[in-house]
Amino acid sequence: MKAIRKFISGDDAVAEAVRLASPDFIAAYPITPQTVVVERLSEMVEDGSLVSEFMHVESEHSALSACMGASAMGVRTFTATSSQGLLYMAECLPYASGGRFPIVMMNGNRSVALPWSIYGDHRDSLSQLDSGWIQIYVEDAQESLDMTIQAFAIAENAEVLTPVMINLDGFLLTHTYELVEIPEKDIVGSWLAPVDNPYAMNFDNPRNMGFSSQPSDNTEFKYQQHKAVEDSRKIILETEKSFEQIFGRSYGGLAAGFMCDDAEFIIITLGSVTGTCRTVVRELRKEGIKAGLIKIRFMRPFPTDEIIGLTTNAKAIAVLDRDISFGYEGTVFTNVNSALARTHNDILKMNYIAGLGGRDIPKESIREIFKELEEGLTTRPDKAVKFLNLNVETDEKYSDSEDNSTQHHREGVLLWS
Amino acid sequence: MSAVGFIYPQLCFSNNAIISTFPGTASMLSGVAAAAKAKGYKDYHVLGIAGDGGTADIGLQALSGAIDRRDKIIYICYDNEAYMNTGIQKSSLTPFGAKTTTTPPGKNIRGTLTVKKNMFEIIAAHNIDYAATASIGYVQDLINKIQKASLVDGPSYIHVFAPCPTGWGIKTDETFEIAKEVVDSGLWYLAEYENGEFTLNRNPREFTPVENYLKKQSRFRHLLEEDIIEITEARDRKWERMRRQWNKN
Incomplete structure (x- = not known):
C-alpha cells in the first residue's frame, strides 16, 4: 500500500x-x-x-x-x-x-x-x-x-x-x-x-x-x-x-490485552497512559513478576467479555481512572467491576484515580500500583479507591497493616526496590 | 409542535420535516441547507418555524449565527407572546403589563414589567438579506412576505404575530380580529427590511384605541389607567421614530 x-x-x-x-x-x-x-x-x-x-x-x-x-x-x-x-x-x-x-x-x-x-x-x-x-x-x-x-x-x-x-x-x-x-x-x-x-x-x-x-x-x-x-x-x-x-494495522478490538495470558497482576487503562503502563509491564516481566495490561479501546459498547477473558488468571487488577464520580469511584472502575462481578468475585480489584487535570502519571507510580496489588492480596484493603500521588492530608487508610500509610500517601511514590 | 402534532406514529407532514432541539431550530436548518448544497439540489426551500421563546430567548444565539453565515434558510417566528406549550409563561416577547403564570399580577407587581424585545430590528442589525413582520390578521401580507422570502438567496426572517386564545383570554373566533386590531391600534406593525432599508408596509393615519385592544384580553384586564397611558405613549414614541426613519409605502 x-x-x-x-x-x-x-x-x-x-x-x-x-x-x-x-x-x-x-x-x-x-x-x-x-x-x-x-x-x-x-x-x-x-x-x-x-x-x-x-x-x-x-x-x-x-x-x-x-x-x-x-x-x-x-x-x-x-x-x-x-x-x-x-x-x-x-x-x-x-x-x-x-x-x-x-x-x-x-x-x-x-x-x-x-x-x-x-x-x-x-x-x-x-x-x-x-x-x-x-x-x-x-x-x-x-x-x-x-x-x-x-x-x-x-x-x-x-x-x-x-x-x-x-x-x-x-x-x-x-x-x-x-x-x-x-x-x-x-x-x-x-x-x-x-x-x-x-x-x-x-x-x-x-x-x-x-x-x-x-x-x-x-x-x-x-x-x-x-x-x-x-x-x-x-x-x-x-x-x-x-x-x-x-x-496493515490493527489494535486489538474493543479491549487489547498485553501479556495477559498468565498475568496475575493486571492494570487496566484508557488512552495515552497505556504506553507508560506497557513499558512498566515489560520491566516487571523481566523482574519475574507476572504483570499484564488491558487497554480499553471502546467504553461503549463495553468490552465485558474481552475483560473477563483477559483476566482469567488474574489475582488482582487495578483500574487507572483519569476521572472520579464524586461520592463513589472512577467510572471506568465501575464498568470493569460490573463486568467482573459475574465471574471474578474473588480477585482483588483496586481503583487508582490519577492524571486529573493533566497531572503526569510517572512510571514509578505505575510500579507502585503493581506493588500494592501484590501486597493487597494479604492485606485485603477495605477501600478500593485511591487517589494517586495525593498532596493533601488524608486520614483515609487503604491498608490496615501500615502505620505510616498517611506519610506514604503524602510522599506519593514509594519506590519498589 | 413536538407535543401536539408530531407524535409517533401519527406524523403530520407530507414533506420532509424534523423537530429540532429547543435552542437548535436555526442551527439544524443550517445543517439541512448545507447538506442540500453538498448534494447539489437546485429546487428546494429550507424553512423552519419556532415560537417566541425558541426565537428570542433560547434560540437567539443559533439564529444569530445562521444569519451571520448567510445560510439559505427561511426562519419564521410564530410569536404568541409567551411560552404557551408549557402553559403561558413569560418570554422576552411578552409585552409590558401582560399576565402570565410566571408574571401573576398582584398588589405589588402588575404583570410583566419588561417591554417586548425588538426582535425585528435585532435581526435587521445583522444586515440580513430579508426580514419582515406580519400578523395572521393580515393574511395576504403574510403570504406575500413568505413568497418574497422564498426567492432570497440567503437568510430570511419573518416575525408573525399570532394570538393564543387560551394564553390571552380570548375566544377562538376572536383570534383573527385581535391579530388585525393589534396592527390597527399600532401595538404591532407590518414592515420589511431589505437592501439595508426599513419600510413600513402599513402606516395608519389614525390608530384604533389601545384600550379597546387590551380590554378584550383577560391577560391585560388588571391594568390601571396609568399602565394604559404608558403603553400608549410607548407606542407613539415607536411610531414617531419609525415614521421619521423608515420608508413608507
Whole structure:
C-alpha cells in the first residue's frame, strides 16, 4: 500500500483522517486542545485538498445541531470538540444517538471546570457515557488517524447508525508529535463505502423525523438503540479486520490485552497512559513478576467479555481512572467491576484515580500500583479507591497493616526496590 | 409542535420535516441547507418555524449565527407572546403589563414589567438579506412576505404575530380580529427590511384605541389607567421614530 509518513500531532492526524474520509459537512467551533483540528481542516478546504461544506458555527450546541440537520439529509458529517464544549452540546448528544444520526466527532479529552483546567483527563467524555454514542479511546497519533477513518465506517454501517465519539487525551496526544503513516486518499476512498442511509430525508419518500413518543412505544425505540450499540461489536471487529487487510494495522478490538495470558497482576487503562503502563509491564516481566495490561479501546459498547477473558488468571487488577464520580469511584472502575462481578468475585480489584487535570502519571507510580496489588492480596484493603500521588492530608487508610500509610500517601511514590 | 402534532406514529407532514432541539431550530436548518448544497439540489426551500421563546430567548444565539453565515434558510417566528406549550409563561416577547403564570399580577407587581424585545430590528442589525413582520390578521401580507422570502438567496426572517386564545383570554373566533386590531391600534406593525432599508408596509393615519385592544384580553384586564397611558405613549414614541426613519409605502 502506498502511503507517506509525516511527523505530526494527534490533532493533525485526526484532520488528515477527516480529509481522507472526506465528509460532505463539517461544523467547526474552536476549543483548546481541539483547535488544531478545525484549523487544519479549514486550511484543507482553502487549498482544495478537502471538498466539504465547512460551517463556522457560533457554539458547540449549534455544531452538533447542524451536524444532525446535515446527517438527516444523508450526508457524511464531522465535528470536533472538548470538555466545556462537549458539555455545552450535551443536549444534542442523546438527540443525535436517538435520531440515529451517524455523526463522527473527535473529542480532545480535557478536564471540566471548576476549577478551570485546559489539561487532560476523562471526565468530559465519561460524563456522557450514557448518551448513546459509541466511545473510542486511542493511545497515539497513528491510532487516532486509523480510528477516525474507521469511525465513519462503524457509525454509517446500516446495522449501527449510531454516532461515534473518538477520544484523544488533551495535549498528551492532541499536541504530541509522532511519525504517522498517512494512506493515499484514493485507497481510503475505495475502502470506505459512501454513506447510504436508507432513513435519510429524500424527495421521493419524505421523512418526518425527531418526533415524540408515547409510553406505549418509547421503550421499543430505546431497546432498538441499545441493540444497535450492542450489535456494533461485530461491525467494529469486522471493520478493524478489513482495515488491517488494506492498511496493515490493527489494535486489538474493543479491549487489547498485553501479556495477559498468565498475568496475575493486571492494570487496566484508557488512552495515552497505556504506553507508560506497557513499558512498566515489560520491566516487571523481566523482574519475574507476572504483570499484564488491558487497554480499553471502546467504553461503549463495553468490552465485558474481552475483560473477563483477559483476566482469567488474574489475582488482582487495578483500574487507572483519569476521572472520579464524586461520592463513589472512577467510572471506568465501575464498568470493569460490573463486568467482573459475574465471574471474578474473588480477585482483588483496586481503583487508582490519577492524571486529573493533566497531572503526569510517572512510571514509578505505575510500579507502585503493581506493588500494592501484590501486597493487597494479604492485606485485603477495605477501600478500593485511591487517589494517586495525593498532596493533601488524608486520614483515609487503604491498608490496615501500615502505620505510616498517611506519610506514604503524602510522599506519593514509594519506590519498589 | 413536538407535543401536539408530531407524535409517533401519527406524523403530520407530507414533506420532509424534523423537530429540532429547543435552542437548535436555526442551527439544524443550517445543517439541512448545507447538506442540500453538498448534494447539489437546485429546487428546494429550507424553512423552519419556532415560537417566541425558541426565537428570542433560547434560540437567539443559533439564529444569530445562521444569519451571520448567510445560510439559505427561511426562519419564521410564530410569536404568541409567551411560552404557551408549557402553559403561558413569560418570554422576552411578552409585552409590558401582560399576565402570565410566571408574571401573576398582584398588589405589588402588575404583570410583566419588561417591554417586548425588538426582535425585528435585532435581526435587521445583522444586515440580513430579508426580514419582515406580519400578523395572521393580515393574511395576504403574510403570504406575500413568505413568497418574497422564498426567492432570497440567503437568510430570511419573518416575525408573525399570532394570538393564543387560551394564553390571552380570548375566544377562538376572536383570534383573527385581535391579530388585525393589534396592527390597527399600532401595538404591532407590518414592515420589511431589505437592501439595508426599513419600510413600513402599513402606516395608519389614525390608530384604533389601545384600550379597546387590551380590554378584550383577560391577560391585560388588571391594568390601571396609568399602565394604559404608558403603553400608549410607548407606542407613539415607536411610531414617531419609525415614521421619521423608515420608508413608507
